Amino acid sequence: MTESALETDRAAGALPNRGSDSHAVAARFSALSHPARIEILKHLSASNSCCCREVVDRFDLAQSTVSQHLKILVEAGLVRFESDRQRSRYAVDRAALADVSASLNALVNSCCSGR
Amino acid sequence: MTESALETDRAAGALPNRGSDSHAVAARFSALSHPARIEILKHLSASNSCCCREVVDRFDLAQSTVSQHLKILVEAGLVRFESDRQRSRYAVDRAALADVSASLNALVNSCCSGR
DNA sequence: ATCGTTCATCGGCGATAAACGATGGACGGC
DNA sequence: GCCGTCCATCGTTTATCGCCGATGAACGAT
Structure with missing residues (x-):
């Protein structure tokens, strides 16, 4: 972690968090900044729940690559993971997704109201 | 640009755009995936319009680094640029920002309705 | 017990990102 | 003209991303 850039804010005192931590x-x-992940998200939500293989078949990416993308989505908290037998079930965390959307809305609002 | 992953979709024919191009x-x-850029956006919107220097003073990043971040934001269409004498004025493009927010909302909706 | 399937992880590779200092162009002021 | 300021860009370094094939664990089925 760079942990330097924005720490100015903290170091400069004051502003503890300022709403939602930009970090x-x-x-x-x-996590949303890659087209494949966006498509995967759409696919997941359409099928409600998918195993890795299913996604692999859909997009022609190597299984390892898909697994990686899924991992990133899970780590970002956008997708929930559940180990089901030898399969892995992935499902969109709609609440989390809505939350991100809300964050962005908040940012947009802060940009407009702060005008 | 990798131009490989999701191009499967295009190459496979059919789907020309599928709503909003995930790419x-x-x-x-x-462009929003870096904390510094988010903070810069906030700062820009608070001050309505900034020159590069102003941003540099605010966050302790090198001038070249800030310039780069600003460039990225401009290229993403989120910030508008205007050359004003020897200064450079940067201002948030609120419409564009709202647009991104709308895109995300659409994604969230497609995830919920497509359930 | 031996396959076949599913999946996560490792190692490697090329490409991109992120940060910086240094350079030089464009202006304004002296 | 000569500085000082503001800024974009270049070149470099380091870290991370994105992709892949290969490996091995876990499990179901035969």
């Missing part, structure tokens, strides 16, 4: 928000956007 | 959406999220 955390950025992390979630980061 | 384009991902690109915008990518």
Whole structure:
């Protein structure tokens, strides 16, 4: 972790968090910043729940690559993981997704109201 | 640009755009995927319009680094640029930002309705 | 017990991102 | 003209991403 750039804010005192930590928000956007992951999200939500293989068949990416993308989505908290036998079930965490959307809305609002 | 992963979709024919091109959406999220850029956005919107220097003073990043971040935001279409004498004025493009927010909302909705 | 399937992880590779210092162009002021 | 300021860009370094094939664990079925 770079842990330097924005720490100015903290170091400069004052502003403890200022609403939602931009670091955390950025992390979630980061998970959404790849077309494959967006498509995977759509696919997951359409099928309600998928195993890795299913996704692999859908997009022609190597299984390892898909697994990686799924991992990133899970780590970002956007997708929930559940081990089911030898399969792995992945499902969109709609609440979390809505939350990200809310964060963005908040940012947009802060940009407009702060005008 | 990798231009390989999701191109499967295109190459496989059919789906020309499927609503909003996930590629384009991902690109915008990518611009938002760095904490510094989020903070810069907030700062820009608070001050309505800033020159580069102003941002540099605010966050302790090198001038070149800030300039780069600003460039990324401009290229993503989230910030508008205007050359004003020897200064450079940067201002949030609120419409574009709202647009990104709308894209995300659409994604969330497609995830919930597609259930 | 031996396959076949599913999946996560490792190691490697090329490409991109992120940060910086240094350079030089464009202006304004002296 | 000569500085000082503001800024974009270049070149470099380091870290991370994105992709893959290969490996091995876990499990079901035969």
